[in-house]
Amino acid sequence: MFAVQLIVSLFVHQVMSSGSGRHSLWALASYISGTTLFPEFSVVLMLDDVQVGYFDSELDRLMRVGRTGEEGAGLDLGQEAVFVLREMFSNMRKRLTLVKHCFNLTAGVHVQQRLTGCEMLEDRQPALIMFRDGSNGQDADSLLYNMTHFTFAGREGWEIQWDVMKKMYFQMLYSNVYLPFCVRTLRTLLDREKHLVMRQVRPRVRLITKQVVGGAQVTCLATDFYPRHINLTLMRDSQLVDEDVLSGGTVLPNGNGLYQVRKSLMVGDDELWRKHNYTCTTSHLSLDNRLEVSWRAEFSRSYRVHVISAPVGLMVAALLLLVLLWRRRRRSEGITMETQEQPEEAEL
Structure with a gap:
């Protein structure tokens, strides 16, 4: 359920950006504890509504996606980008451990998900940065900093993590570190992939x-x-x-x-x-x-469609079959009579 909410959140932000000159960079991350066929940690990187990159804990490197012939190649955004993704990996693992402890979750498969990213105005000035977290399909907490105010929303039971000092710390972290980094990365990708996100294709x-x-x-x-x-x-x-x-x-x-x-x-x-x-x-x-x-x-x-019930349909089909057999029989009898009435040829 929370995966759907993440996609809806991303869709809403993208619709708000469409036609307004804004561009966005979003990371959709998942951390899984327990035995599965999937990597423990994975991230899909979206430029506006176009997937441009992928990272997981097994590869431990950013990969390019979306371009024919280049898919699977490295997506060079510098070592800082890989460091931020590794930090997200560690943070989400700790958060899920805290969730399991707070809510007495038993062994098995548990999932922590995060939508995080930033938006940039048409003049390439920062607009906002945010994250939204969820655990096991349930909305947990979210943070938004839009250059004028800082807001935090938490689900009941999560307030223990966010005292006044921690809110101030995260406000400074997001405004002075993550927002500048995210916008720099967004500008770099926008310059590289502008033929994708700035194209206009006629319907x-x-x-x-x-x-x-x-x-x-x-x-x-x-x-x-x-x-x-x-x-x-x-x-x-x-x-x-x-x-x-x-x-x-x-x-x-x-x-x-x-x-x-x-x-x-x-x-x-x-x-x-x-x-x-x-x-x-x-x-x-x-x-x-x-x-x-x-x-x-x-x-x-031709615009009037009539529905024939099954018994009536069978009767009509049987009647058409009888007519067809009768006509074939009449034709066969006519050919036989014509053959019999032809005069015998004179012997030479």
Whole structure:
């Protein structure tokens, strides 16, 4: 459950950054105690919404991911980056030990997870740094420092770790050490990978109609676009269709580093009779203007789908089979009679 919360947190921060000129660097870390097939400690490094690096306790080095032909090569961010990841490894191991002691956890597999990272403004000035911790799928505590104030939130039972002195220590540590380091690393990766995170890929937009019982389903589909922020709307006769009657709308990965989104509307037979004009309208950073795709509804028998019950369907099938056999038999009899009525050829 906490893994889902980590992803949601990362998604929310990324959506807030999209279109605002902000960029972010996030580390999603997991520490596992107990016997498993996974490394004891692993980290996925994300630049905005693109995975660029990987580290685990078995490799003990940062590896590049995401680029064809270079995946598996070292990701050179200096020895300081490896030191910070090793320090995170040690810190999360101690924290999980404390968790097991505080909550009397027995032997077995236990997991400590952390989302940590920073954001940078368009002018490359630091915006914030934060971490969020969880243990065994439960939210534990979080810290956020955004250059103007320092906040800490802890789950009940965790306050024993955070007295006034410790809060002051962490405020100084994050503002004077971790934030400058994180922003320096973010700038370095941004310069290296700007062709990935600053690219603009134009969406492919289609309007799809599908026959359904009692009418049709009209779907606006936009695929293969980047960045992920997009505005996709459905219009009926130049009037915006209320979002409450639409299904879908969640931006999803497309499996190739790009994104897709769809919104669907159920259109009944009565609406098809009125022959409305439906238009998909798309606004995206890659488009100079809005992109529109239209379709005019036409009521016809092709949009009326009838459901036949199983017994009736079997009777219809049997009747069609009898007709087919009867016609074949009549044809066979006609050929036989024609053969018999032909005169015999004269013998030479």
